[in-house]
Every structure is written in C-alpha cells, then in structure tokens.
Amino acid sequence: MKKSVAYTEYHPKWYRTRVSTYWWSRRWTYLKFILRELSSIFVAYFVLLLLLHLSALWKGEASYVALQAWLRTPSVIVLNGVSFLFVLFHTITWFNLAPKALPVRLGGKRVPDALVAAPNYLAWLALSAGIVWLVARG
Amino acid sequence: MVKRFNEPFLWTLFSAGGVVAAFLAPVLLFLYGLTFPLGWLAPPSYEATLALVRHPLSRLVLFALCSLPLFHWAHRFRFTLYDGLQIKHLNEVITVFCYGGALAGTAMAGYLLWKIP
Amino acid sequence: MAETIVLEVARYRPEQETEPTFQSFEVPFRKDWVVLDALNYIKDSLDGTLSFRWSCRMGVCGSCGMMVNSEPKLTCATFLSHYLPGPVRVEPLQNFPVVRDLVIEMTDFMLKLQSVKPWILRGAEKPLSEGEFLQTPEQLETYKQFSLCINCLLCYAACPVYGLDPHFIGPAAVALAQRYNMDSRDQGAKQRLEILSQHEGIWGCTFVGECTRVCPKSVDPAGAIQQYKLTAAKEWFKSFLMPWSAR
Numbered sequence: 001m002k003k004s005v006a007y008t009e010y011h012p013k014w015y016r017t018r019v020s021t022y023w024w025s026r027r028w029t030y031l032k033f034i035l036r037e038l039s040s041i042f043v044a045y046f047v048l049l050l051l052l053h054l055s056a057l058w059k060g061e062a063s064y065v066a067l068q069a070w071l072r073t074p075s076v077i078v079l080n081g082v083s084f085l086f087v088l089f090h091t092i093t094w095f096n097l098a099p100k101a102l103p104v105r106l107g108g109k110r111v112p113d114a115l116v117a118a119p120n121y122l123a124w125l126a127l128s129a130g131i132v133w134l135v136a137r138g
Numbered sequence: 139m140v141k142r143f144n145e146p147f148l149w150t151l152f153s154a155g156g157v158v159a160a161f162l163a164p165v166l167l168f169l170y171g172l173t174f175p176l177g178w179l180a181p182p183s184y185e186a187t188l189a190l191v192r193h194p195l196s197r198l199v200l201f202a203l204c205s206l207p208l209f210h211w212a213h214r215f216r217f218t219l220y221d222g223l224q225i226k227h228l229n230e231v232i233t234v235f236c237y238g239g240a241l242a243g244t245a246m247a248g249y250l251l252w253k254i255p
Numbered sequence: 256m257a258e259t260i261v262l263e264v265a266r267y268r269p270e271q272e273t274e275p276t277f278q279s280f281e282v283p284f285r286k287d288w289v290v291l292d293a294l295n296y297i298k299d300s301l302d303g304t305l306s307f308r309w310s311c312r313m314g315v316c317g318s319c320g321m322m323v324n325s326e327p328k329l330t331c332a333t334f335l336s337h338y339l340p341g342p343v344r345v346e347p348l349q350n351f352p353v354v355r356d357l358v359i360e361m362t363d364f365m366l367k368l369q370s371v372k373p374w375i376l377r378g379a380e381k382p383l384s385e386g387e388f389l390q391t392p393e394q395l396e397t398y399k400q401f402s403l404c405i406n407c408l409l410c411y412a413a414c415p416v417y418g419l420d421p422h423f424i425g426p427a428a429v430a431l432a433q434r435y436n437m438d439s440r441d442q443g444a445k446q447r448l449e450i451l452s453q454h455e456g457i458w459g460c461t462f463v464g465e466c467t468r469v470c471p472k473s474v475d476p477a478g479a480i481q482q483y484k485l486t487a488a489k490e491w492f493k494s495f496l497m498p499w500s501a502r
Binding site for chain 1: 155156157159160161162163164165166167168169170171172174175176179180181182184187188190191200203204207208210211214215217218222223224243246247250251253254255
C-alpha cells in the first residue's frame with residue numbers, strides 16, 4: 001500500500017474519494033449487477049414456498065387446501081409473479097456467465113460463449129417441459 | 139470462523155445452489171406460484187402431490203432443491219450486504235444470519251421430507 | 256461542425272487546496288482528436304500546470320487511463336467526436352488516491368502485482384544444454400488472452416469491490432497470475448495459490464463483470480477470476496479429501 005514518502009515542501013496529500021452508499025445506482029451496469037444479486041432473495045423465497053408445500057403435505061389435506069387458498073390471494077400472486085421474473089433473471093444471467101467461468105476448448109480453439117450457453121438453455125427447457133408433464137398429469 | 143470454514147467451500151455451495159436454482163426454480167415457481175393458483179392448469183390434488191413427493195428419489199431431489207439454493211442465497215446475500223450496504227464490519231452477524239438461515243432451512247427440509255408419510 | 260469543445264478537467268493541487276475542483280477549458284474540436292490531444296493542447300497553450308500521465312498515445316503502454324464522463328478510458332483511444340457537443344468531464348482514475356490533478360497513486364497495484372509472482376516459476380531451472388522450451392499454438396492459446404494486459408488499471412477503476420475494499424487483489428493481478436498459471440512452461444501454480452486464495456485474494460470478487468467490460472485489450476479479467484475460483488475450489492477439496500497428496 002503506502003510506501004514511505006519523502007516529505008517535500010509541498011507534502012503530497014493524496015486525495016481519496018469516499019465510495020457513496022449509492023454507488024450501485026450511479027451506473028446502469030452496476031444496477032443490473034445489484035438486481036442480479038437481489039434475485040437470490042427470490043430464490044430463497046422459492047425454497048420457502050417449497051417448504052410450505054412440504055409442510056402442508058405432512059400436516060394433511062386441510063392444510064394443503066388452506067395453502068392453495070392462500071396462494072390464490074392477489075398479493076401473493078403478485079409476489080409470485082415478481083419472484084418468477086427474478087428467478088428467471090437468475091437463470092438467464094447464470095447461463096450467460098457460465099461460459100466465462102468454464103471456457104470450453106475443442107481442437108485447441110475456444111468455443112464461442114453462445115455455443116456453450118445454448119446447451120444449458122436447451123437442457124433447461126427440456127427439464128422444465130418434463131416437470132410440467134410429471135406434475136400436471138396428476 | 140469464516141476463514142476456517144473457508145471461502146472455497148462456501149463458494150462451491152453457492153455455485154451448486156445456483157445451478158440447481160437456475161434449472162429447476164423457474165418452472166416450479168411458475169407452476170405452483172402462478173399456473174395452479176390462477177387455474178391455467180388444474181391444480182393437482184393432495185393425493186397426487188403426495189404420491190409424487192413420497193417416492194424416495196423425489197425426497198432426495200427435493201432435499202437438494204431446498205438446501206442448495208438456500209446456500210446460494212446465503213453466500214450471495216452476504217456479499218450483497220458487504221458491498222451494497224457497506225456493513226462488512228458486521229460480518230459475524232451477517233455470516234450467522236445467512237448460513238444459519240440456510241442450515242435452518244436445510245434442517246426443516248430434511249425433517250419434513252423424512253416425516254411425510 | 257463544431258469549432259470548439261469544452262473540457263471540464265479535475266484539478267487538485269495539494270499545496271493550495273484540500274479538495275479537487277473543476278476547471279473548464281475550451282479546446283479546438285478536430286474530428287481526429289482524442290481526449291489526450293485535447294489535454295496536451297491545454298498543457299501547451301492554455302494552462303501549463305496541468306499534470307497527467309501519457310506515453311505511447313497508441314493504446315499499448317497503459318499510462319493514460321482516466322475517467323471520461325465517469326467511464327474509465329484510455330484517453331489516447333477516446334475520440335472527442337464521441338462526446339459532441341460536450342462538455343467532456345475528465346477526472347483521475349477512480350478508486351485510487353489522487354496525487355495531483357489527473358495523476359493517481361498506483362503503488363498498491365504494483366505491490367499486488369508483485370505478490371502474484373508474474374514470471375515463469377520453475378521447480379528447477381532448465382539448463383541451457385537442454386535447449387529451449389517448446390510450446391504448441393494450442394498451449395499458447397490457453398493463456399494468450401491474459402498476456403495482453405497493459406496494466407492500465409481501468410479494471411480497478413471499474414471494480415466496485417476494489418473501490419469498497421482496497422485490500423481486494425483486483426482483476427489485473429489475477430489475470431496476470433492466470434497468464435502464468437496457464438503457461439505450459441510454468442510450475443508455480445501452488446505458490447500463487449497461497450496469495451490468491453486468501454480472503455483478500457479472489458474471494459472478494461462477486462463477478463460484477465465491469466472489469467471485463469472496460470478492458471481496452473479484451474483481457475477478460477472477470478473470466479480469469481472465475482476460472483481461478485474453480486481451480487482454487489478444486490485444490491481446496493483435494494487438500495481436504497486427500498491430505499496425503501503432496502502439497
């Protein structure tokens with residue numbers, strides 16, 4: 001960090017700007033980053049929903065019906081809608097960034113990021129379709 | 139205490155949770171959070187859902203699905219608090235809150251998935 | 256076509272003020288001028304006391320990094336025409352202490368760069384009689400991108416983590432560490448792991464990705480850091496699960 005500085009008549013007083021608490025609002029790219037990080041809160045909410053369902057399943061049919069009624073209330077629908085958008089944002093940013101962390105090389109040349117991300121998207125769509133089939137047929 | 143636990147391990151949990159959440163969270167949230175409550179598709183009955191969940195493989199998958207994303211949240215939220223709100227000096231409190239929360243959720247998931255008939 | 260353009264330049268003269276101020280200069284607008292040309296015009300014709308760093312004026316030395324309209328840029332590679340009608344705000348590189356006007360103190364980076372040992376490390380020196388190292392184009396390709404770093408520090412200016420915690424080792428240092436880790440001639444990965452795997456090493460990085468976005472040489476330091484996180488995590492698990500393997 002600071003090495004010992006020789007004092008001169010005009011002592012160099014290095015000026016250091018303090019980082020504002022709102023640094024993340026100053027640039028669009030920083031804001032996108034913070035939104036991406038905040039998506040983790042909605043991922044946690046998703047787990048909470050899972051736990052509520054499991055709890056209702058354990059407690060019995062009455063509990064399950066009550067949970068379904070609660071899920072139909074407008075404010076919960078809105079919350080779920082917002083959560084879904086954030087969770088989707090997580091998925092998209094995750095797949096788009098994965099090729100940077102795991103560069104794939106074939107025949108000595110680097111595979112373009114889009115081609116590494118694409119199989120992730122395809123697998124995600126296939127898996128999602130499979131789950132819809134599994135759950136909805138019941 | 140965090141140094142002993144080591145960032146590499148926590149980061150691995152974060153990554154695993156991120157992958158699991160990326161693949162499975164959107165569709166499940168869409169189904170159980172929007173599609174079924176809004177009636178776009180007939181919501182599955184209690185018996186049908188129970189039948190789906192009680193299979194040992196389902197229990198395992200659901201356990202991973204509950205636990206890992208919580209650790210993803212814990213790690214990411216911890217850093218968001220450090221950098222976003224600049225409260226890194228509270229790092230002990232933050233660490234306990236985040237990873238403790240993830241552990242609590244994991245324990246609850248394990249208990250429920252064990253107890254479901 | 257504009258005749259002139261205004262530059263608002265940050266001034267900081269520690270002998271006469273305690274905080275930076277801004278000074279406006281009206282410089283001739285030329286289609287082919289870059290911000291550095293404007294700064295040199297100011298120094299030659301308007302105010303000779305303006306202090307700033309520059310050297311090659313062609314984007315390879317990394318000396319002229321400054322904030323132009325709050326974006327980290329090489330002033331020799333930033334055209335005035337991009338900012339018409341102006342004004343153009345020129346400030347010293349963010350996240351570094353300001354010594355004077357547009358000159359920043361970069362010793363912190365120098366020490367961090369040294370700490371990652373950015374040179375070929377060998378277990379034992381290869382004697383001349385054994386001839387030169389041979390490297391295939393494929394082997395070169397694995398680290399070439401990271402070798403293009405010109406130490407311009409734009410990535411440090413862009414990195415919010417470095418701004419919040421100057422202990423963070425930062426993008427360029429990791430990219431250069433990776434340049435050597437991935438070099439087939441190098442055997443020093445274990446030594447660099449010690450420095451990089453500290454809490455102040457790579458783990459402060461939250462993959463904002465700004466460093467990669469502003470890098471004028473497309474080094475992709477963010478990618479280097481994430482790749483290294485994976486390597487460091489693998490090493491941690493190996494040391495945890497197989498402590499008998501030679502460290």
